[in-house]
Amino acid sequence: MNFDLETNKKGNLSIGGADALELADEYKTPLYVIDEMKIRGNYRRLYKAFSKQYDNFNMYYACKANTNLAVMKILEEEGSGIDAVSPGEIYTSLLAGFDPSKILYTGNNVTDEELEFTISSGVRLNIDSISQLKRLSKLSGAEGMEISFRVNPNVGAGHHKHCITGGPLSKFGIMEEEAVEVYKLAQELGFKPVGIHSHIGSGILDPEPFMLAVRSLMDIAGRVHREAGVEFDFIDFGGGIGIPYEPEESKLDIDLFAQKIVDLFKEKLGEYDLGKPTMCIEPGRYIVGDSSYLLTRVNTVKQSYRKFAGVDAGFNTLLRPTMYGSYHHIVVADKPGAEPTQTLDIAGDVCESGDLFARDRPMPDIGEGDLLAILNAGAYSFSMSSQYNSRPRPAEVLVKNGEADVIRERETFADVLAKQNVPVRLLK
């Protein structure tokens, strides 16, 4: 298995030096537990892999993967920038202490109000459409702005069709064929285009699709440079670097991955005389994906037409299995290495048949009261949670050296109802 699980002397799952069973007793379940050093380790490994090949290199953490302020603060300390995709993410990033110059806003289907917010917050703007460019040019404060464009390089990849964000079916970016015209238009409107960007998809474990996108984006950048005279300050290849979710999947060899990409990047810089722009990537999943565990307790073991272990979390807590059919590895927290003795379904507590964490999963013996740990729940997990079924969202704790801090309190029923109003005429 490739998940390097740690166990303590009692044989219990240990997360950042803390006993998973003790955390569950103290903070109740369901509970998200985040291992701080995993985040730092992932950031440093990835940064080093690229920067040792090309020293003008920057990473923008794609914060939609996990927007908890403490997580963002950790990445701010590490020196990361931020890829933000909404005004709320800009607001959160500023609150976490990121300098506006280190925040790149890549919105899509952006309103004028959002554009105004972007201008006033001083972050960098990565433009997704001609409509957005034209509307931006009419707003005060936009004159002379340094901007970049998200280009769809007509290549896509990802772990699920919903996660492919390049190619002819994707709603994102401007078309490859119109890139030169769009950069010229930006210049005519008085902007200073300084960057080019693509993000082709998420959960990519194979360098090949990424290489295709790099090649394609560099060819587009080369044409824009030659035909529109744009000097690029930065070229941004987006995120998408995957992590293994299944025990048999192998990890990406990140040094080899970086080397292949940087070699191609340098070759293309030379071919088109593009100078030495900053190379950027925008990892989300790679940074936080394996940092977190969702702890959930079995309350019901049931043999009906099938055998079920019923737990106190659901797709309101962790949506990926239901939304993408994603595999998340699950262990029993007091015996994480135990061999399977049965196959069963692990089901959540939401009133929907689709609310399953696993179907026909080989598992060791499971009894009521057992604690399960769902692995790799750091990216697109809490950030996609909801209050469906009027269930308050769980707490999040951050662990380091065996010490836990609550970084988000468990919601209450009052939180679920916080913004509702009943019209006076209904109050009898």
Ligand SMILES: *Cc1c(COP(=O)(O)O)cnc(C)c1O
């Ligand atoms: C989601 C997103 C990313 C990050 O994707 P990961 O697969 O988590 O690395 C990067 N850039 C943009 C524009 C995104 O929307």
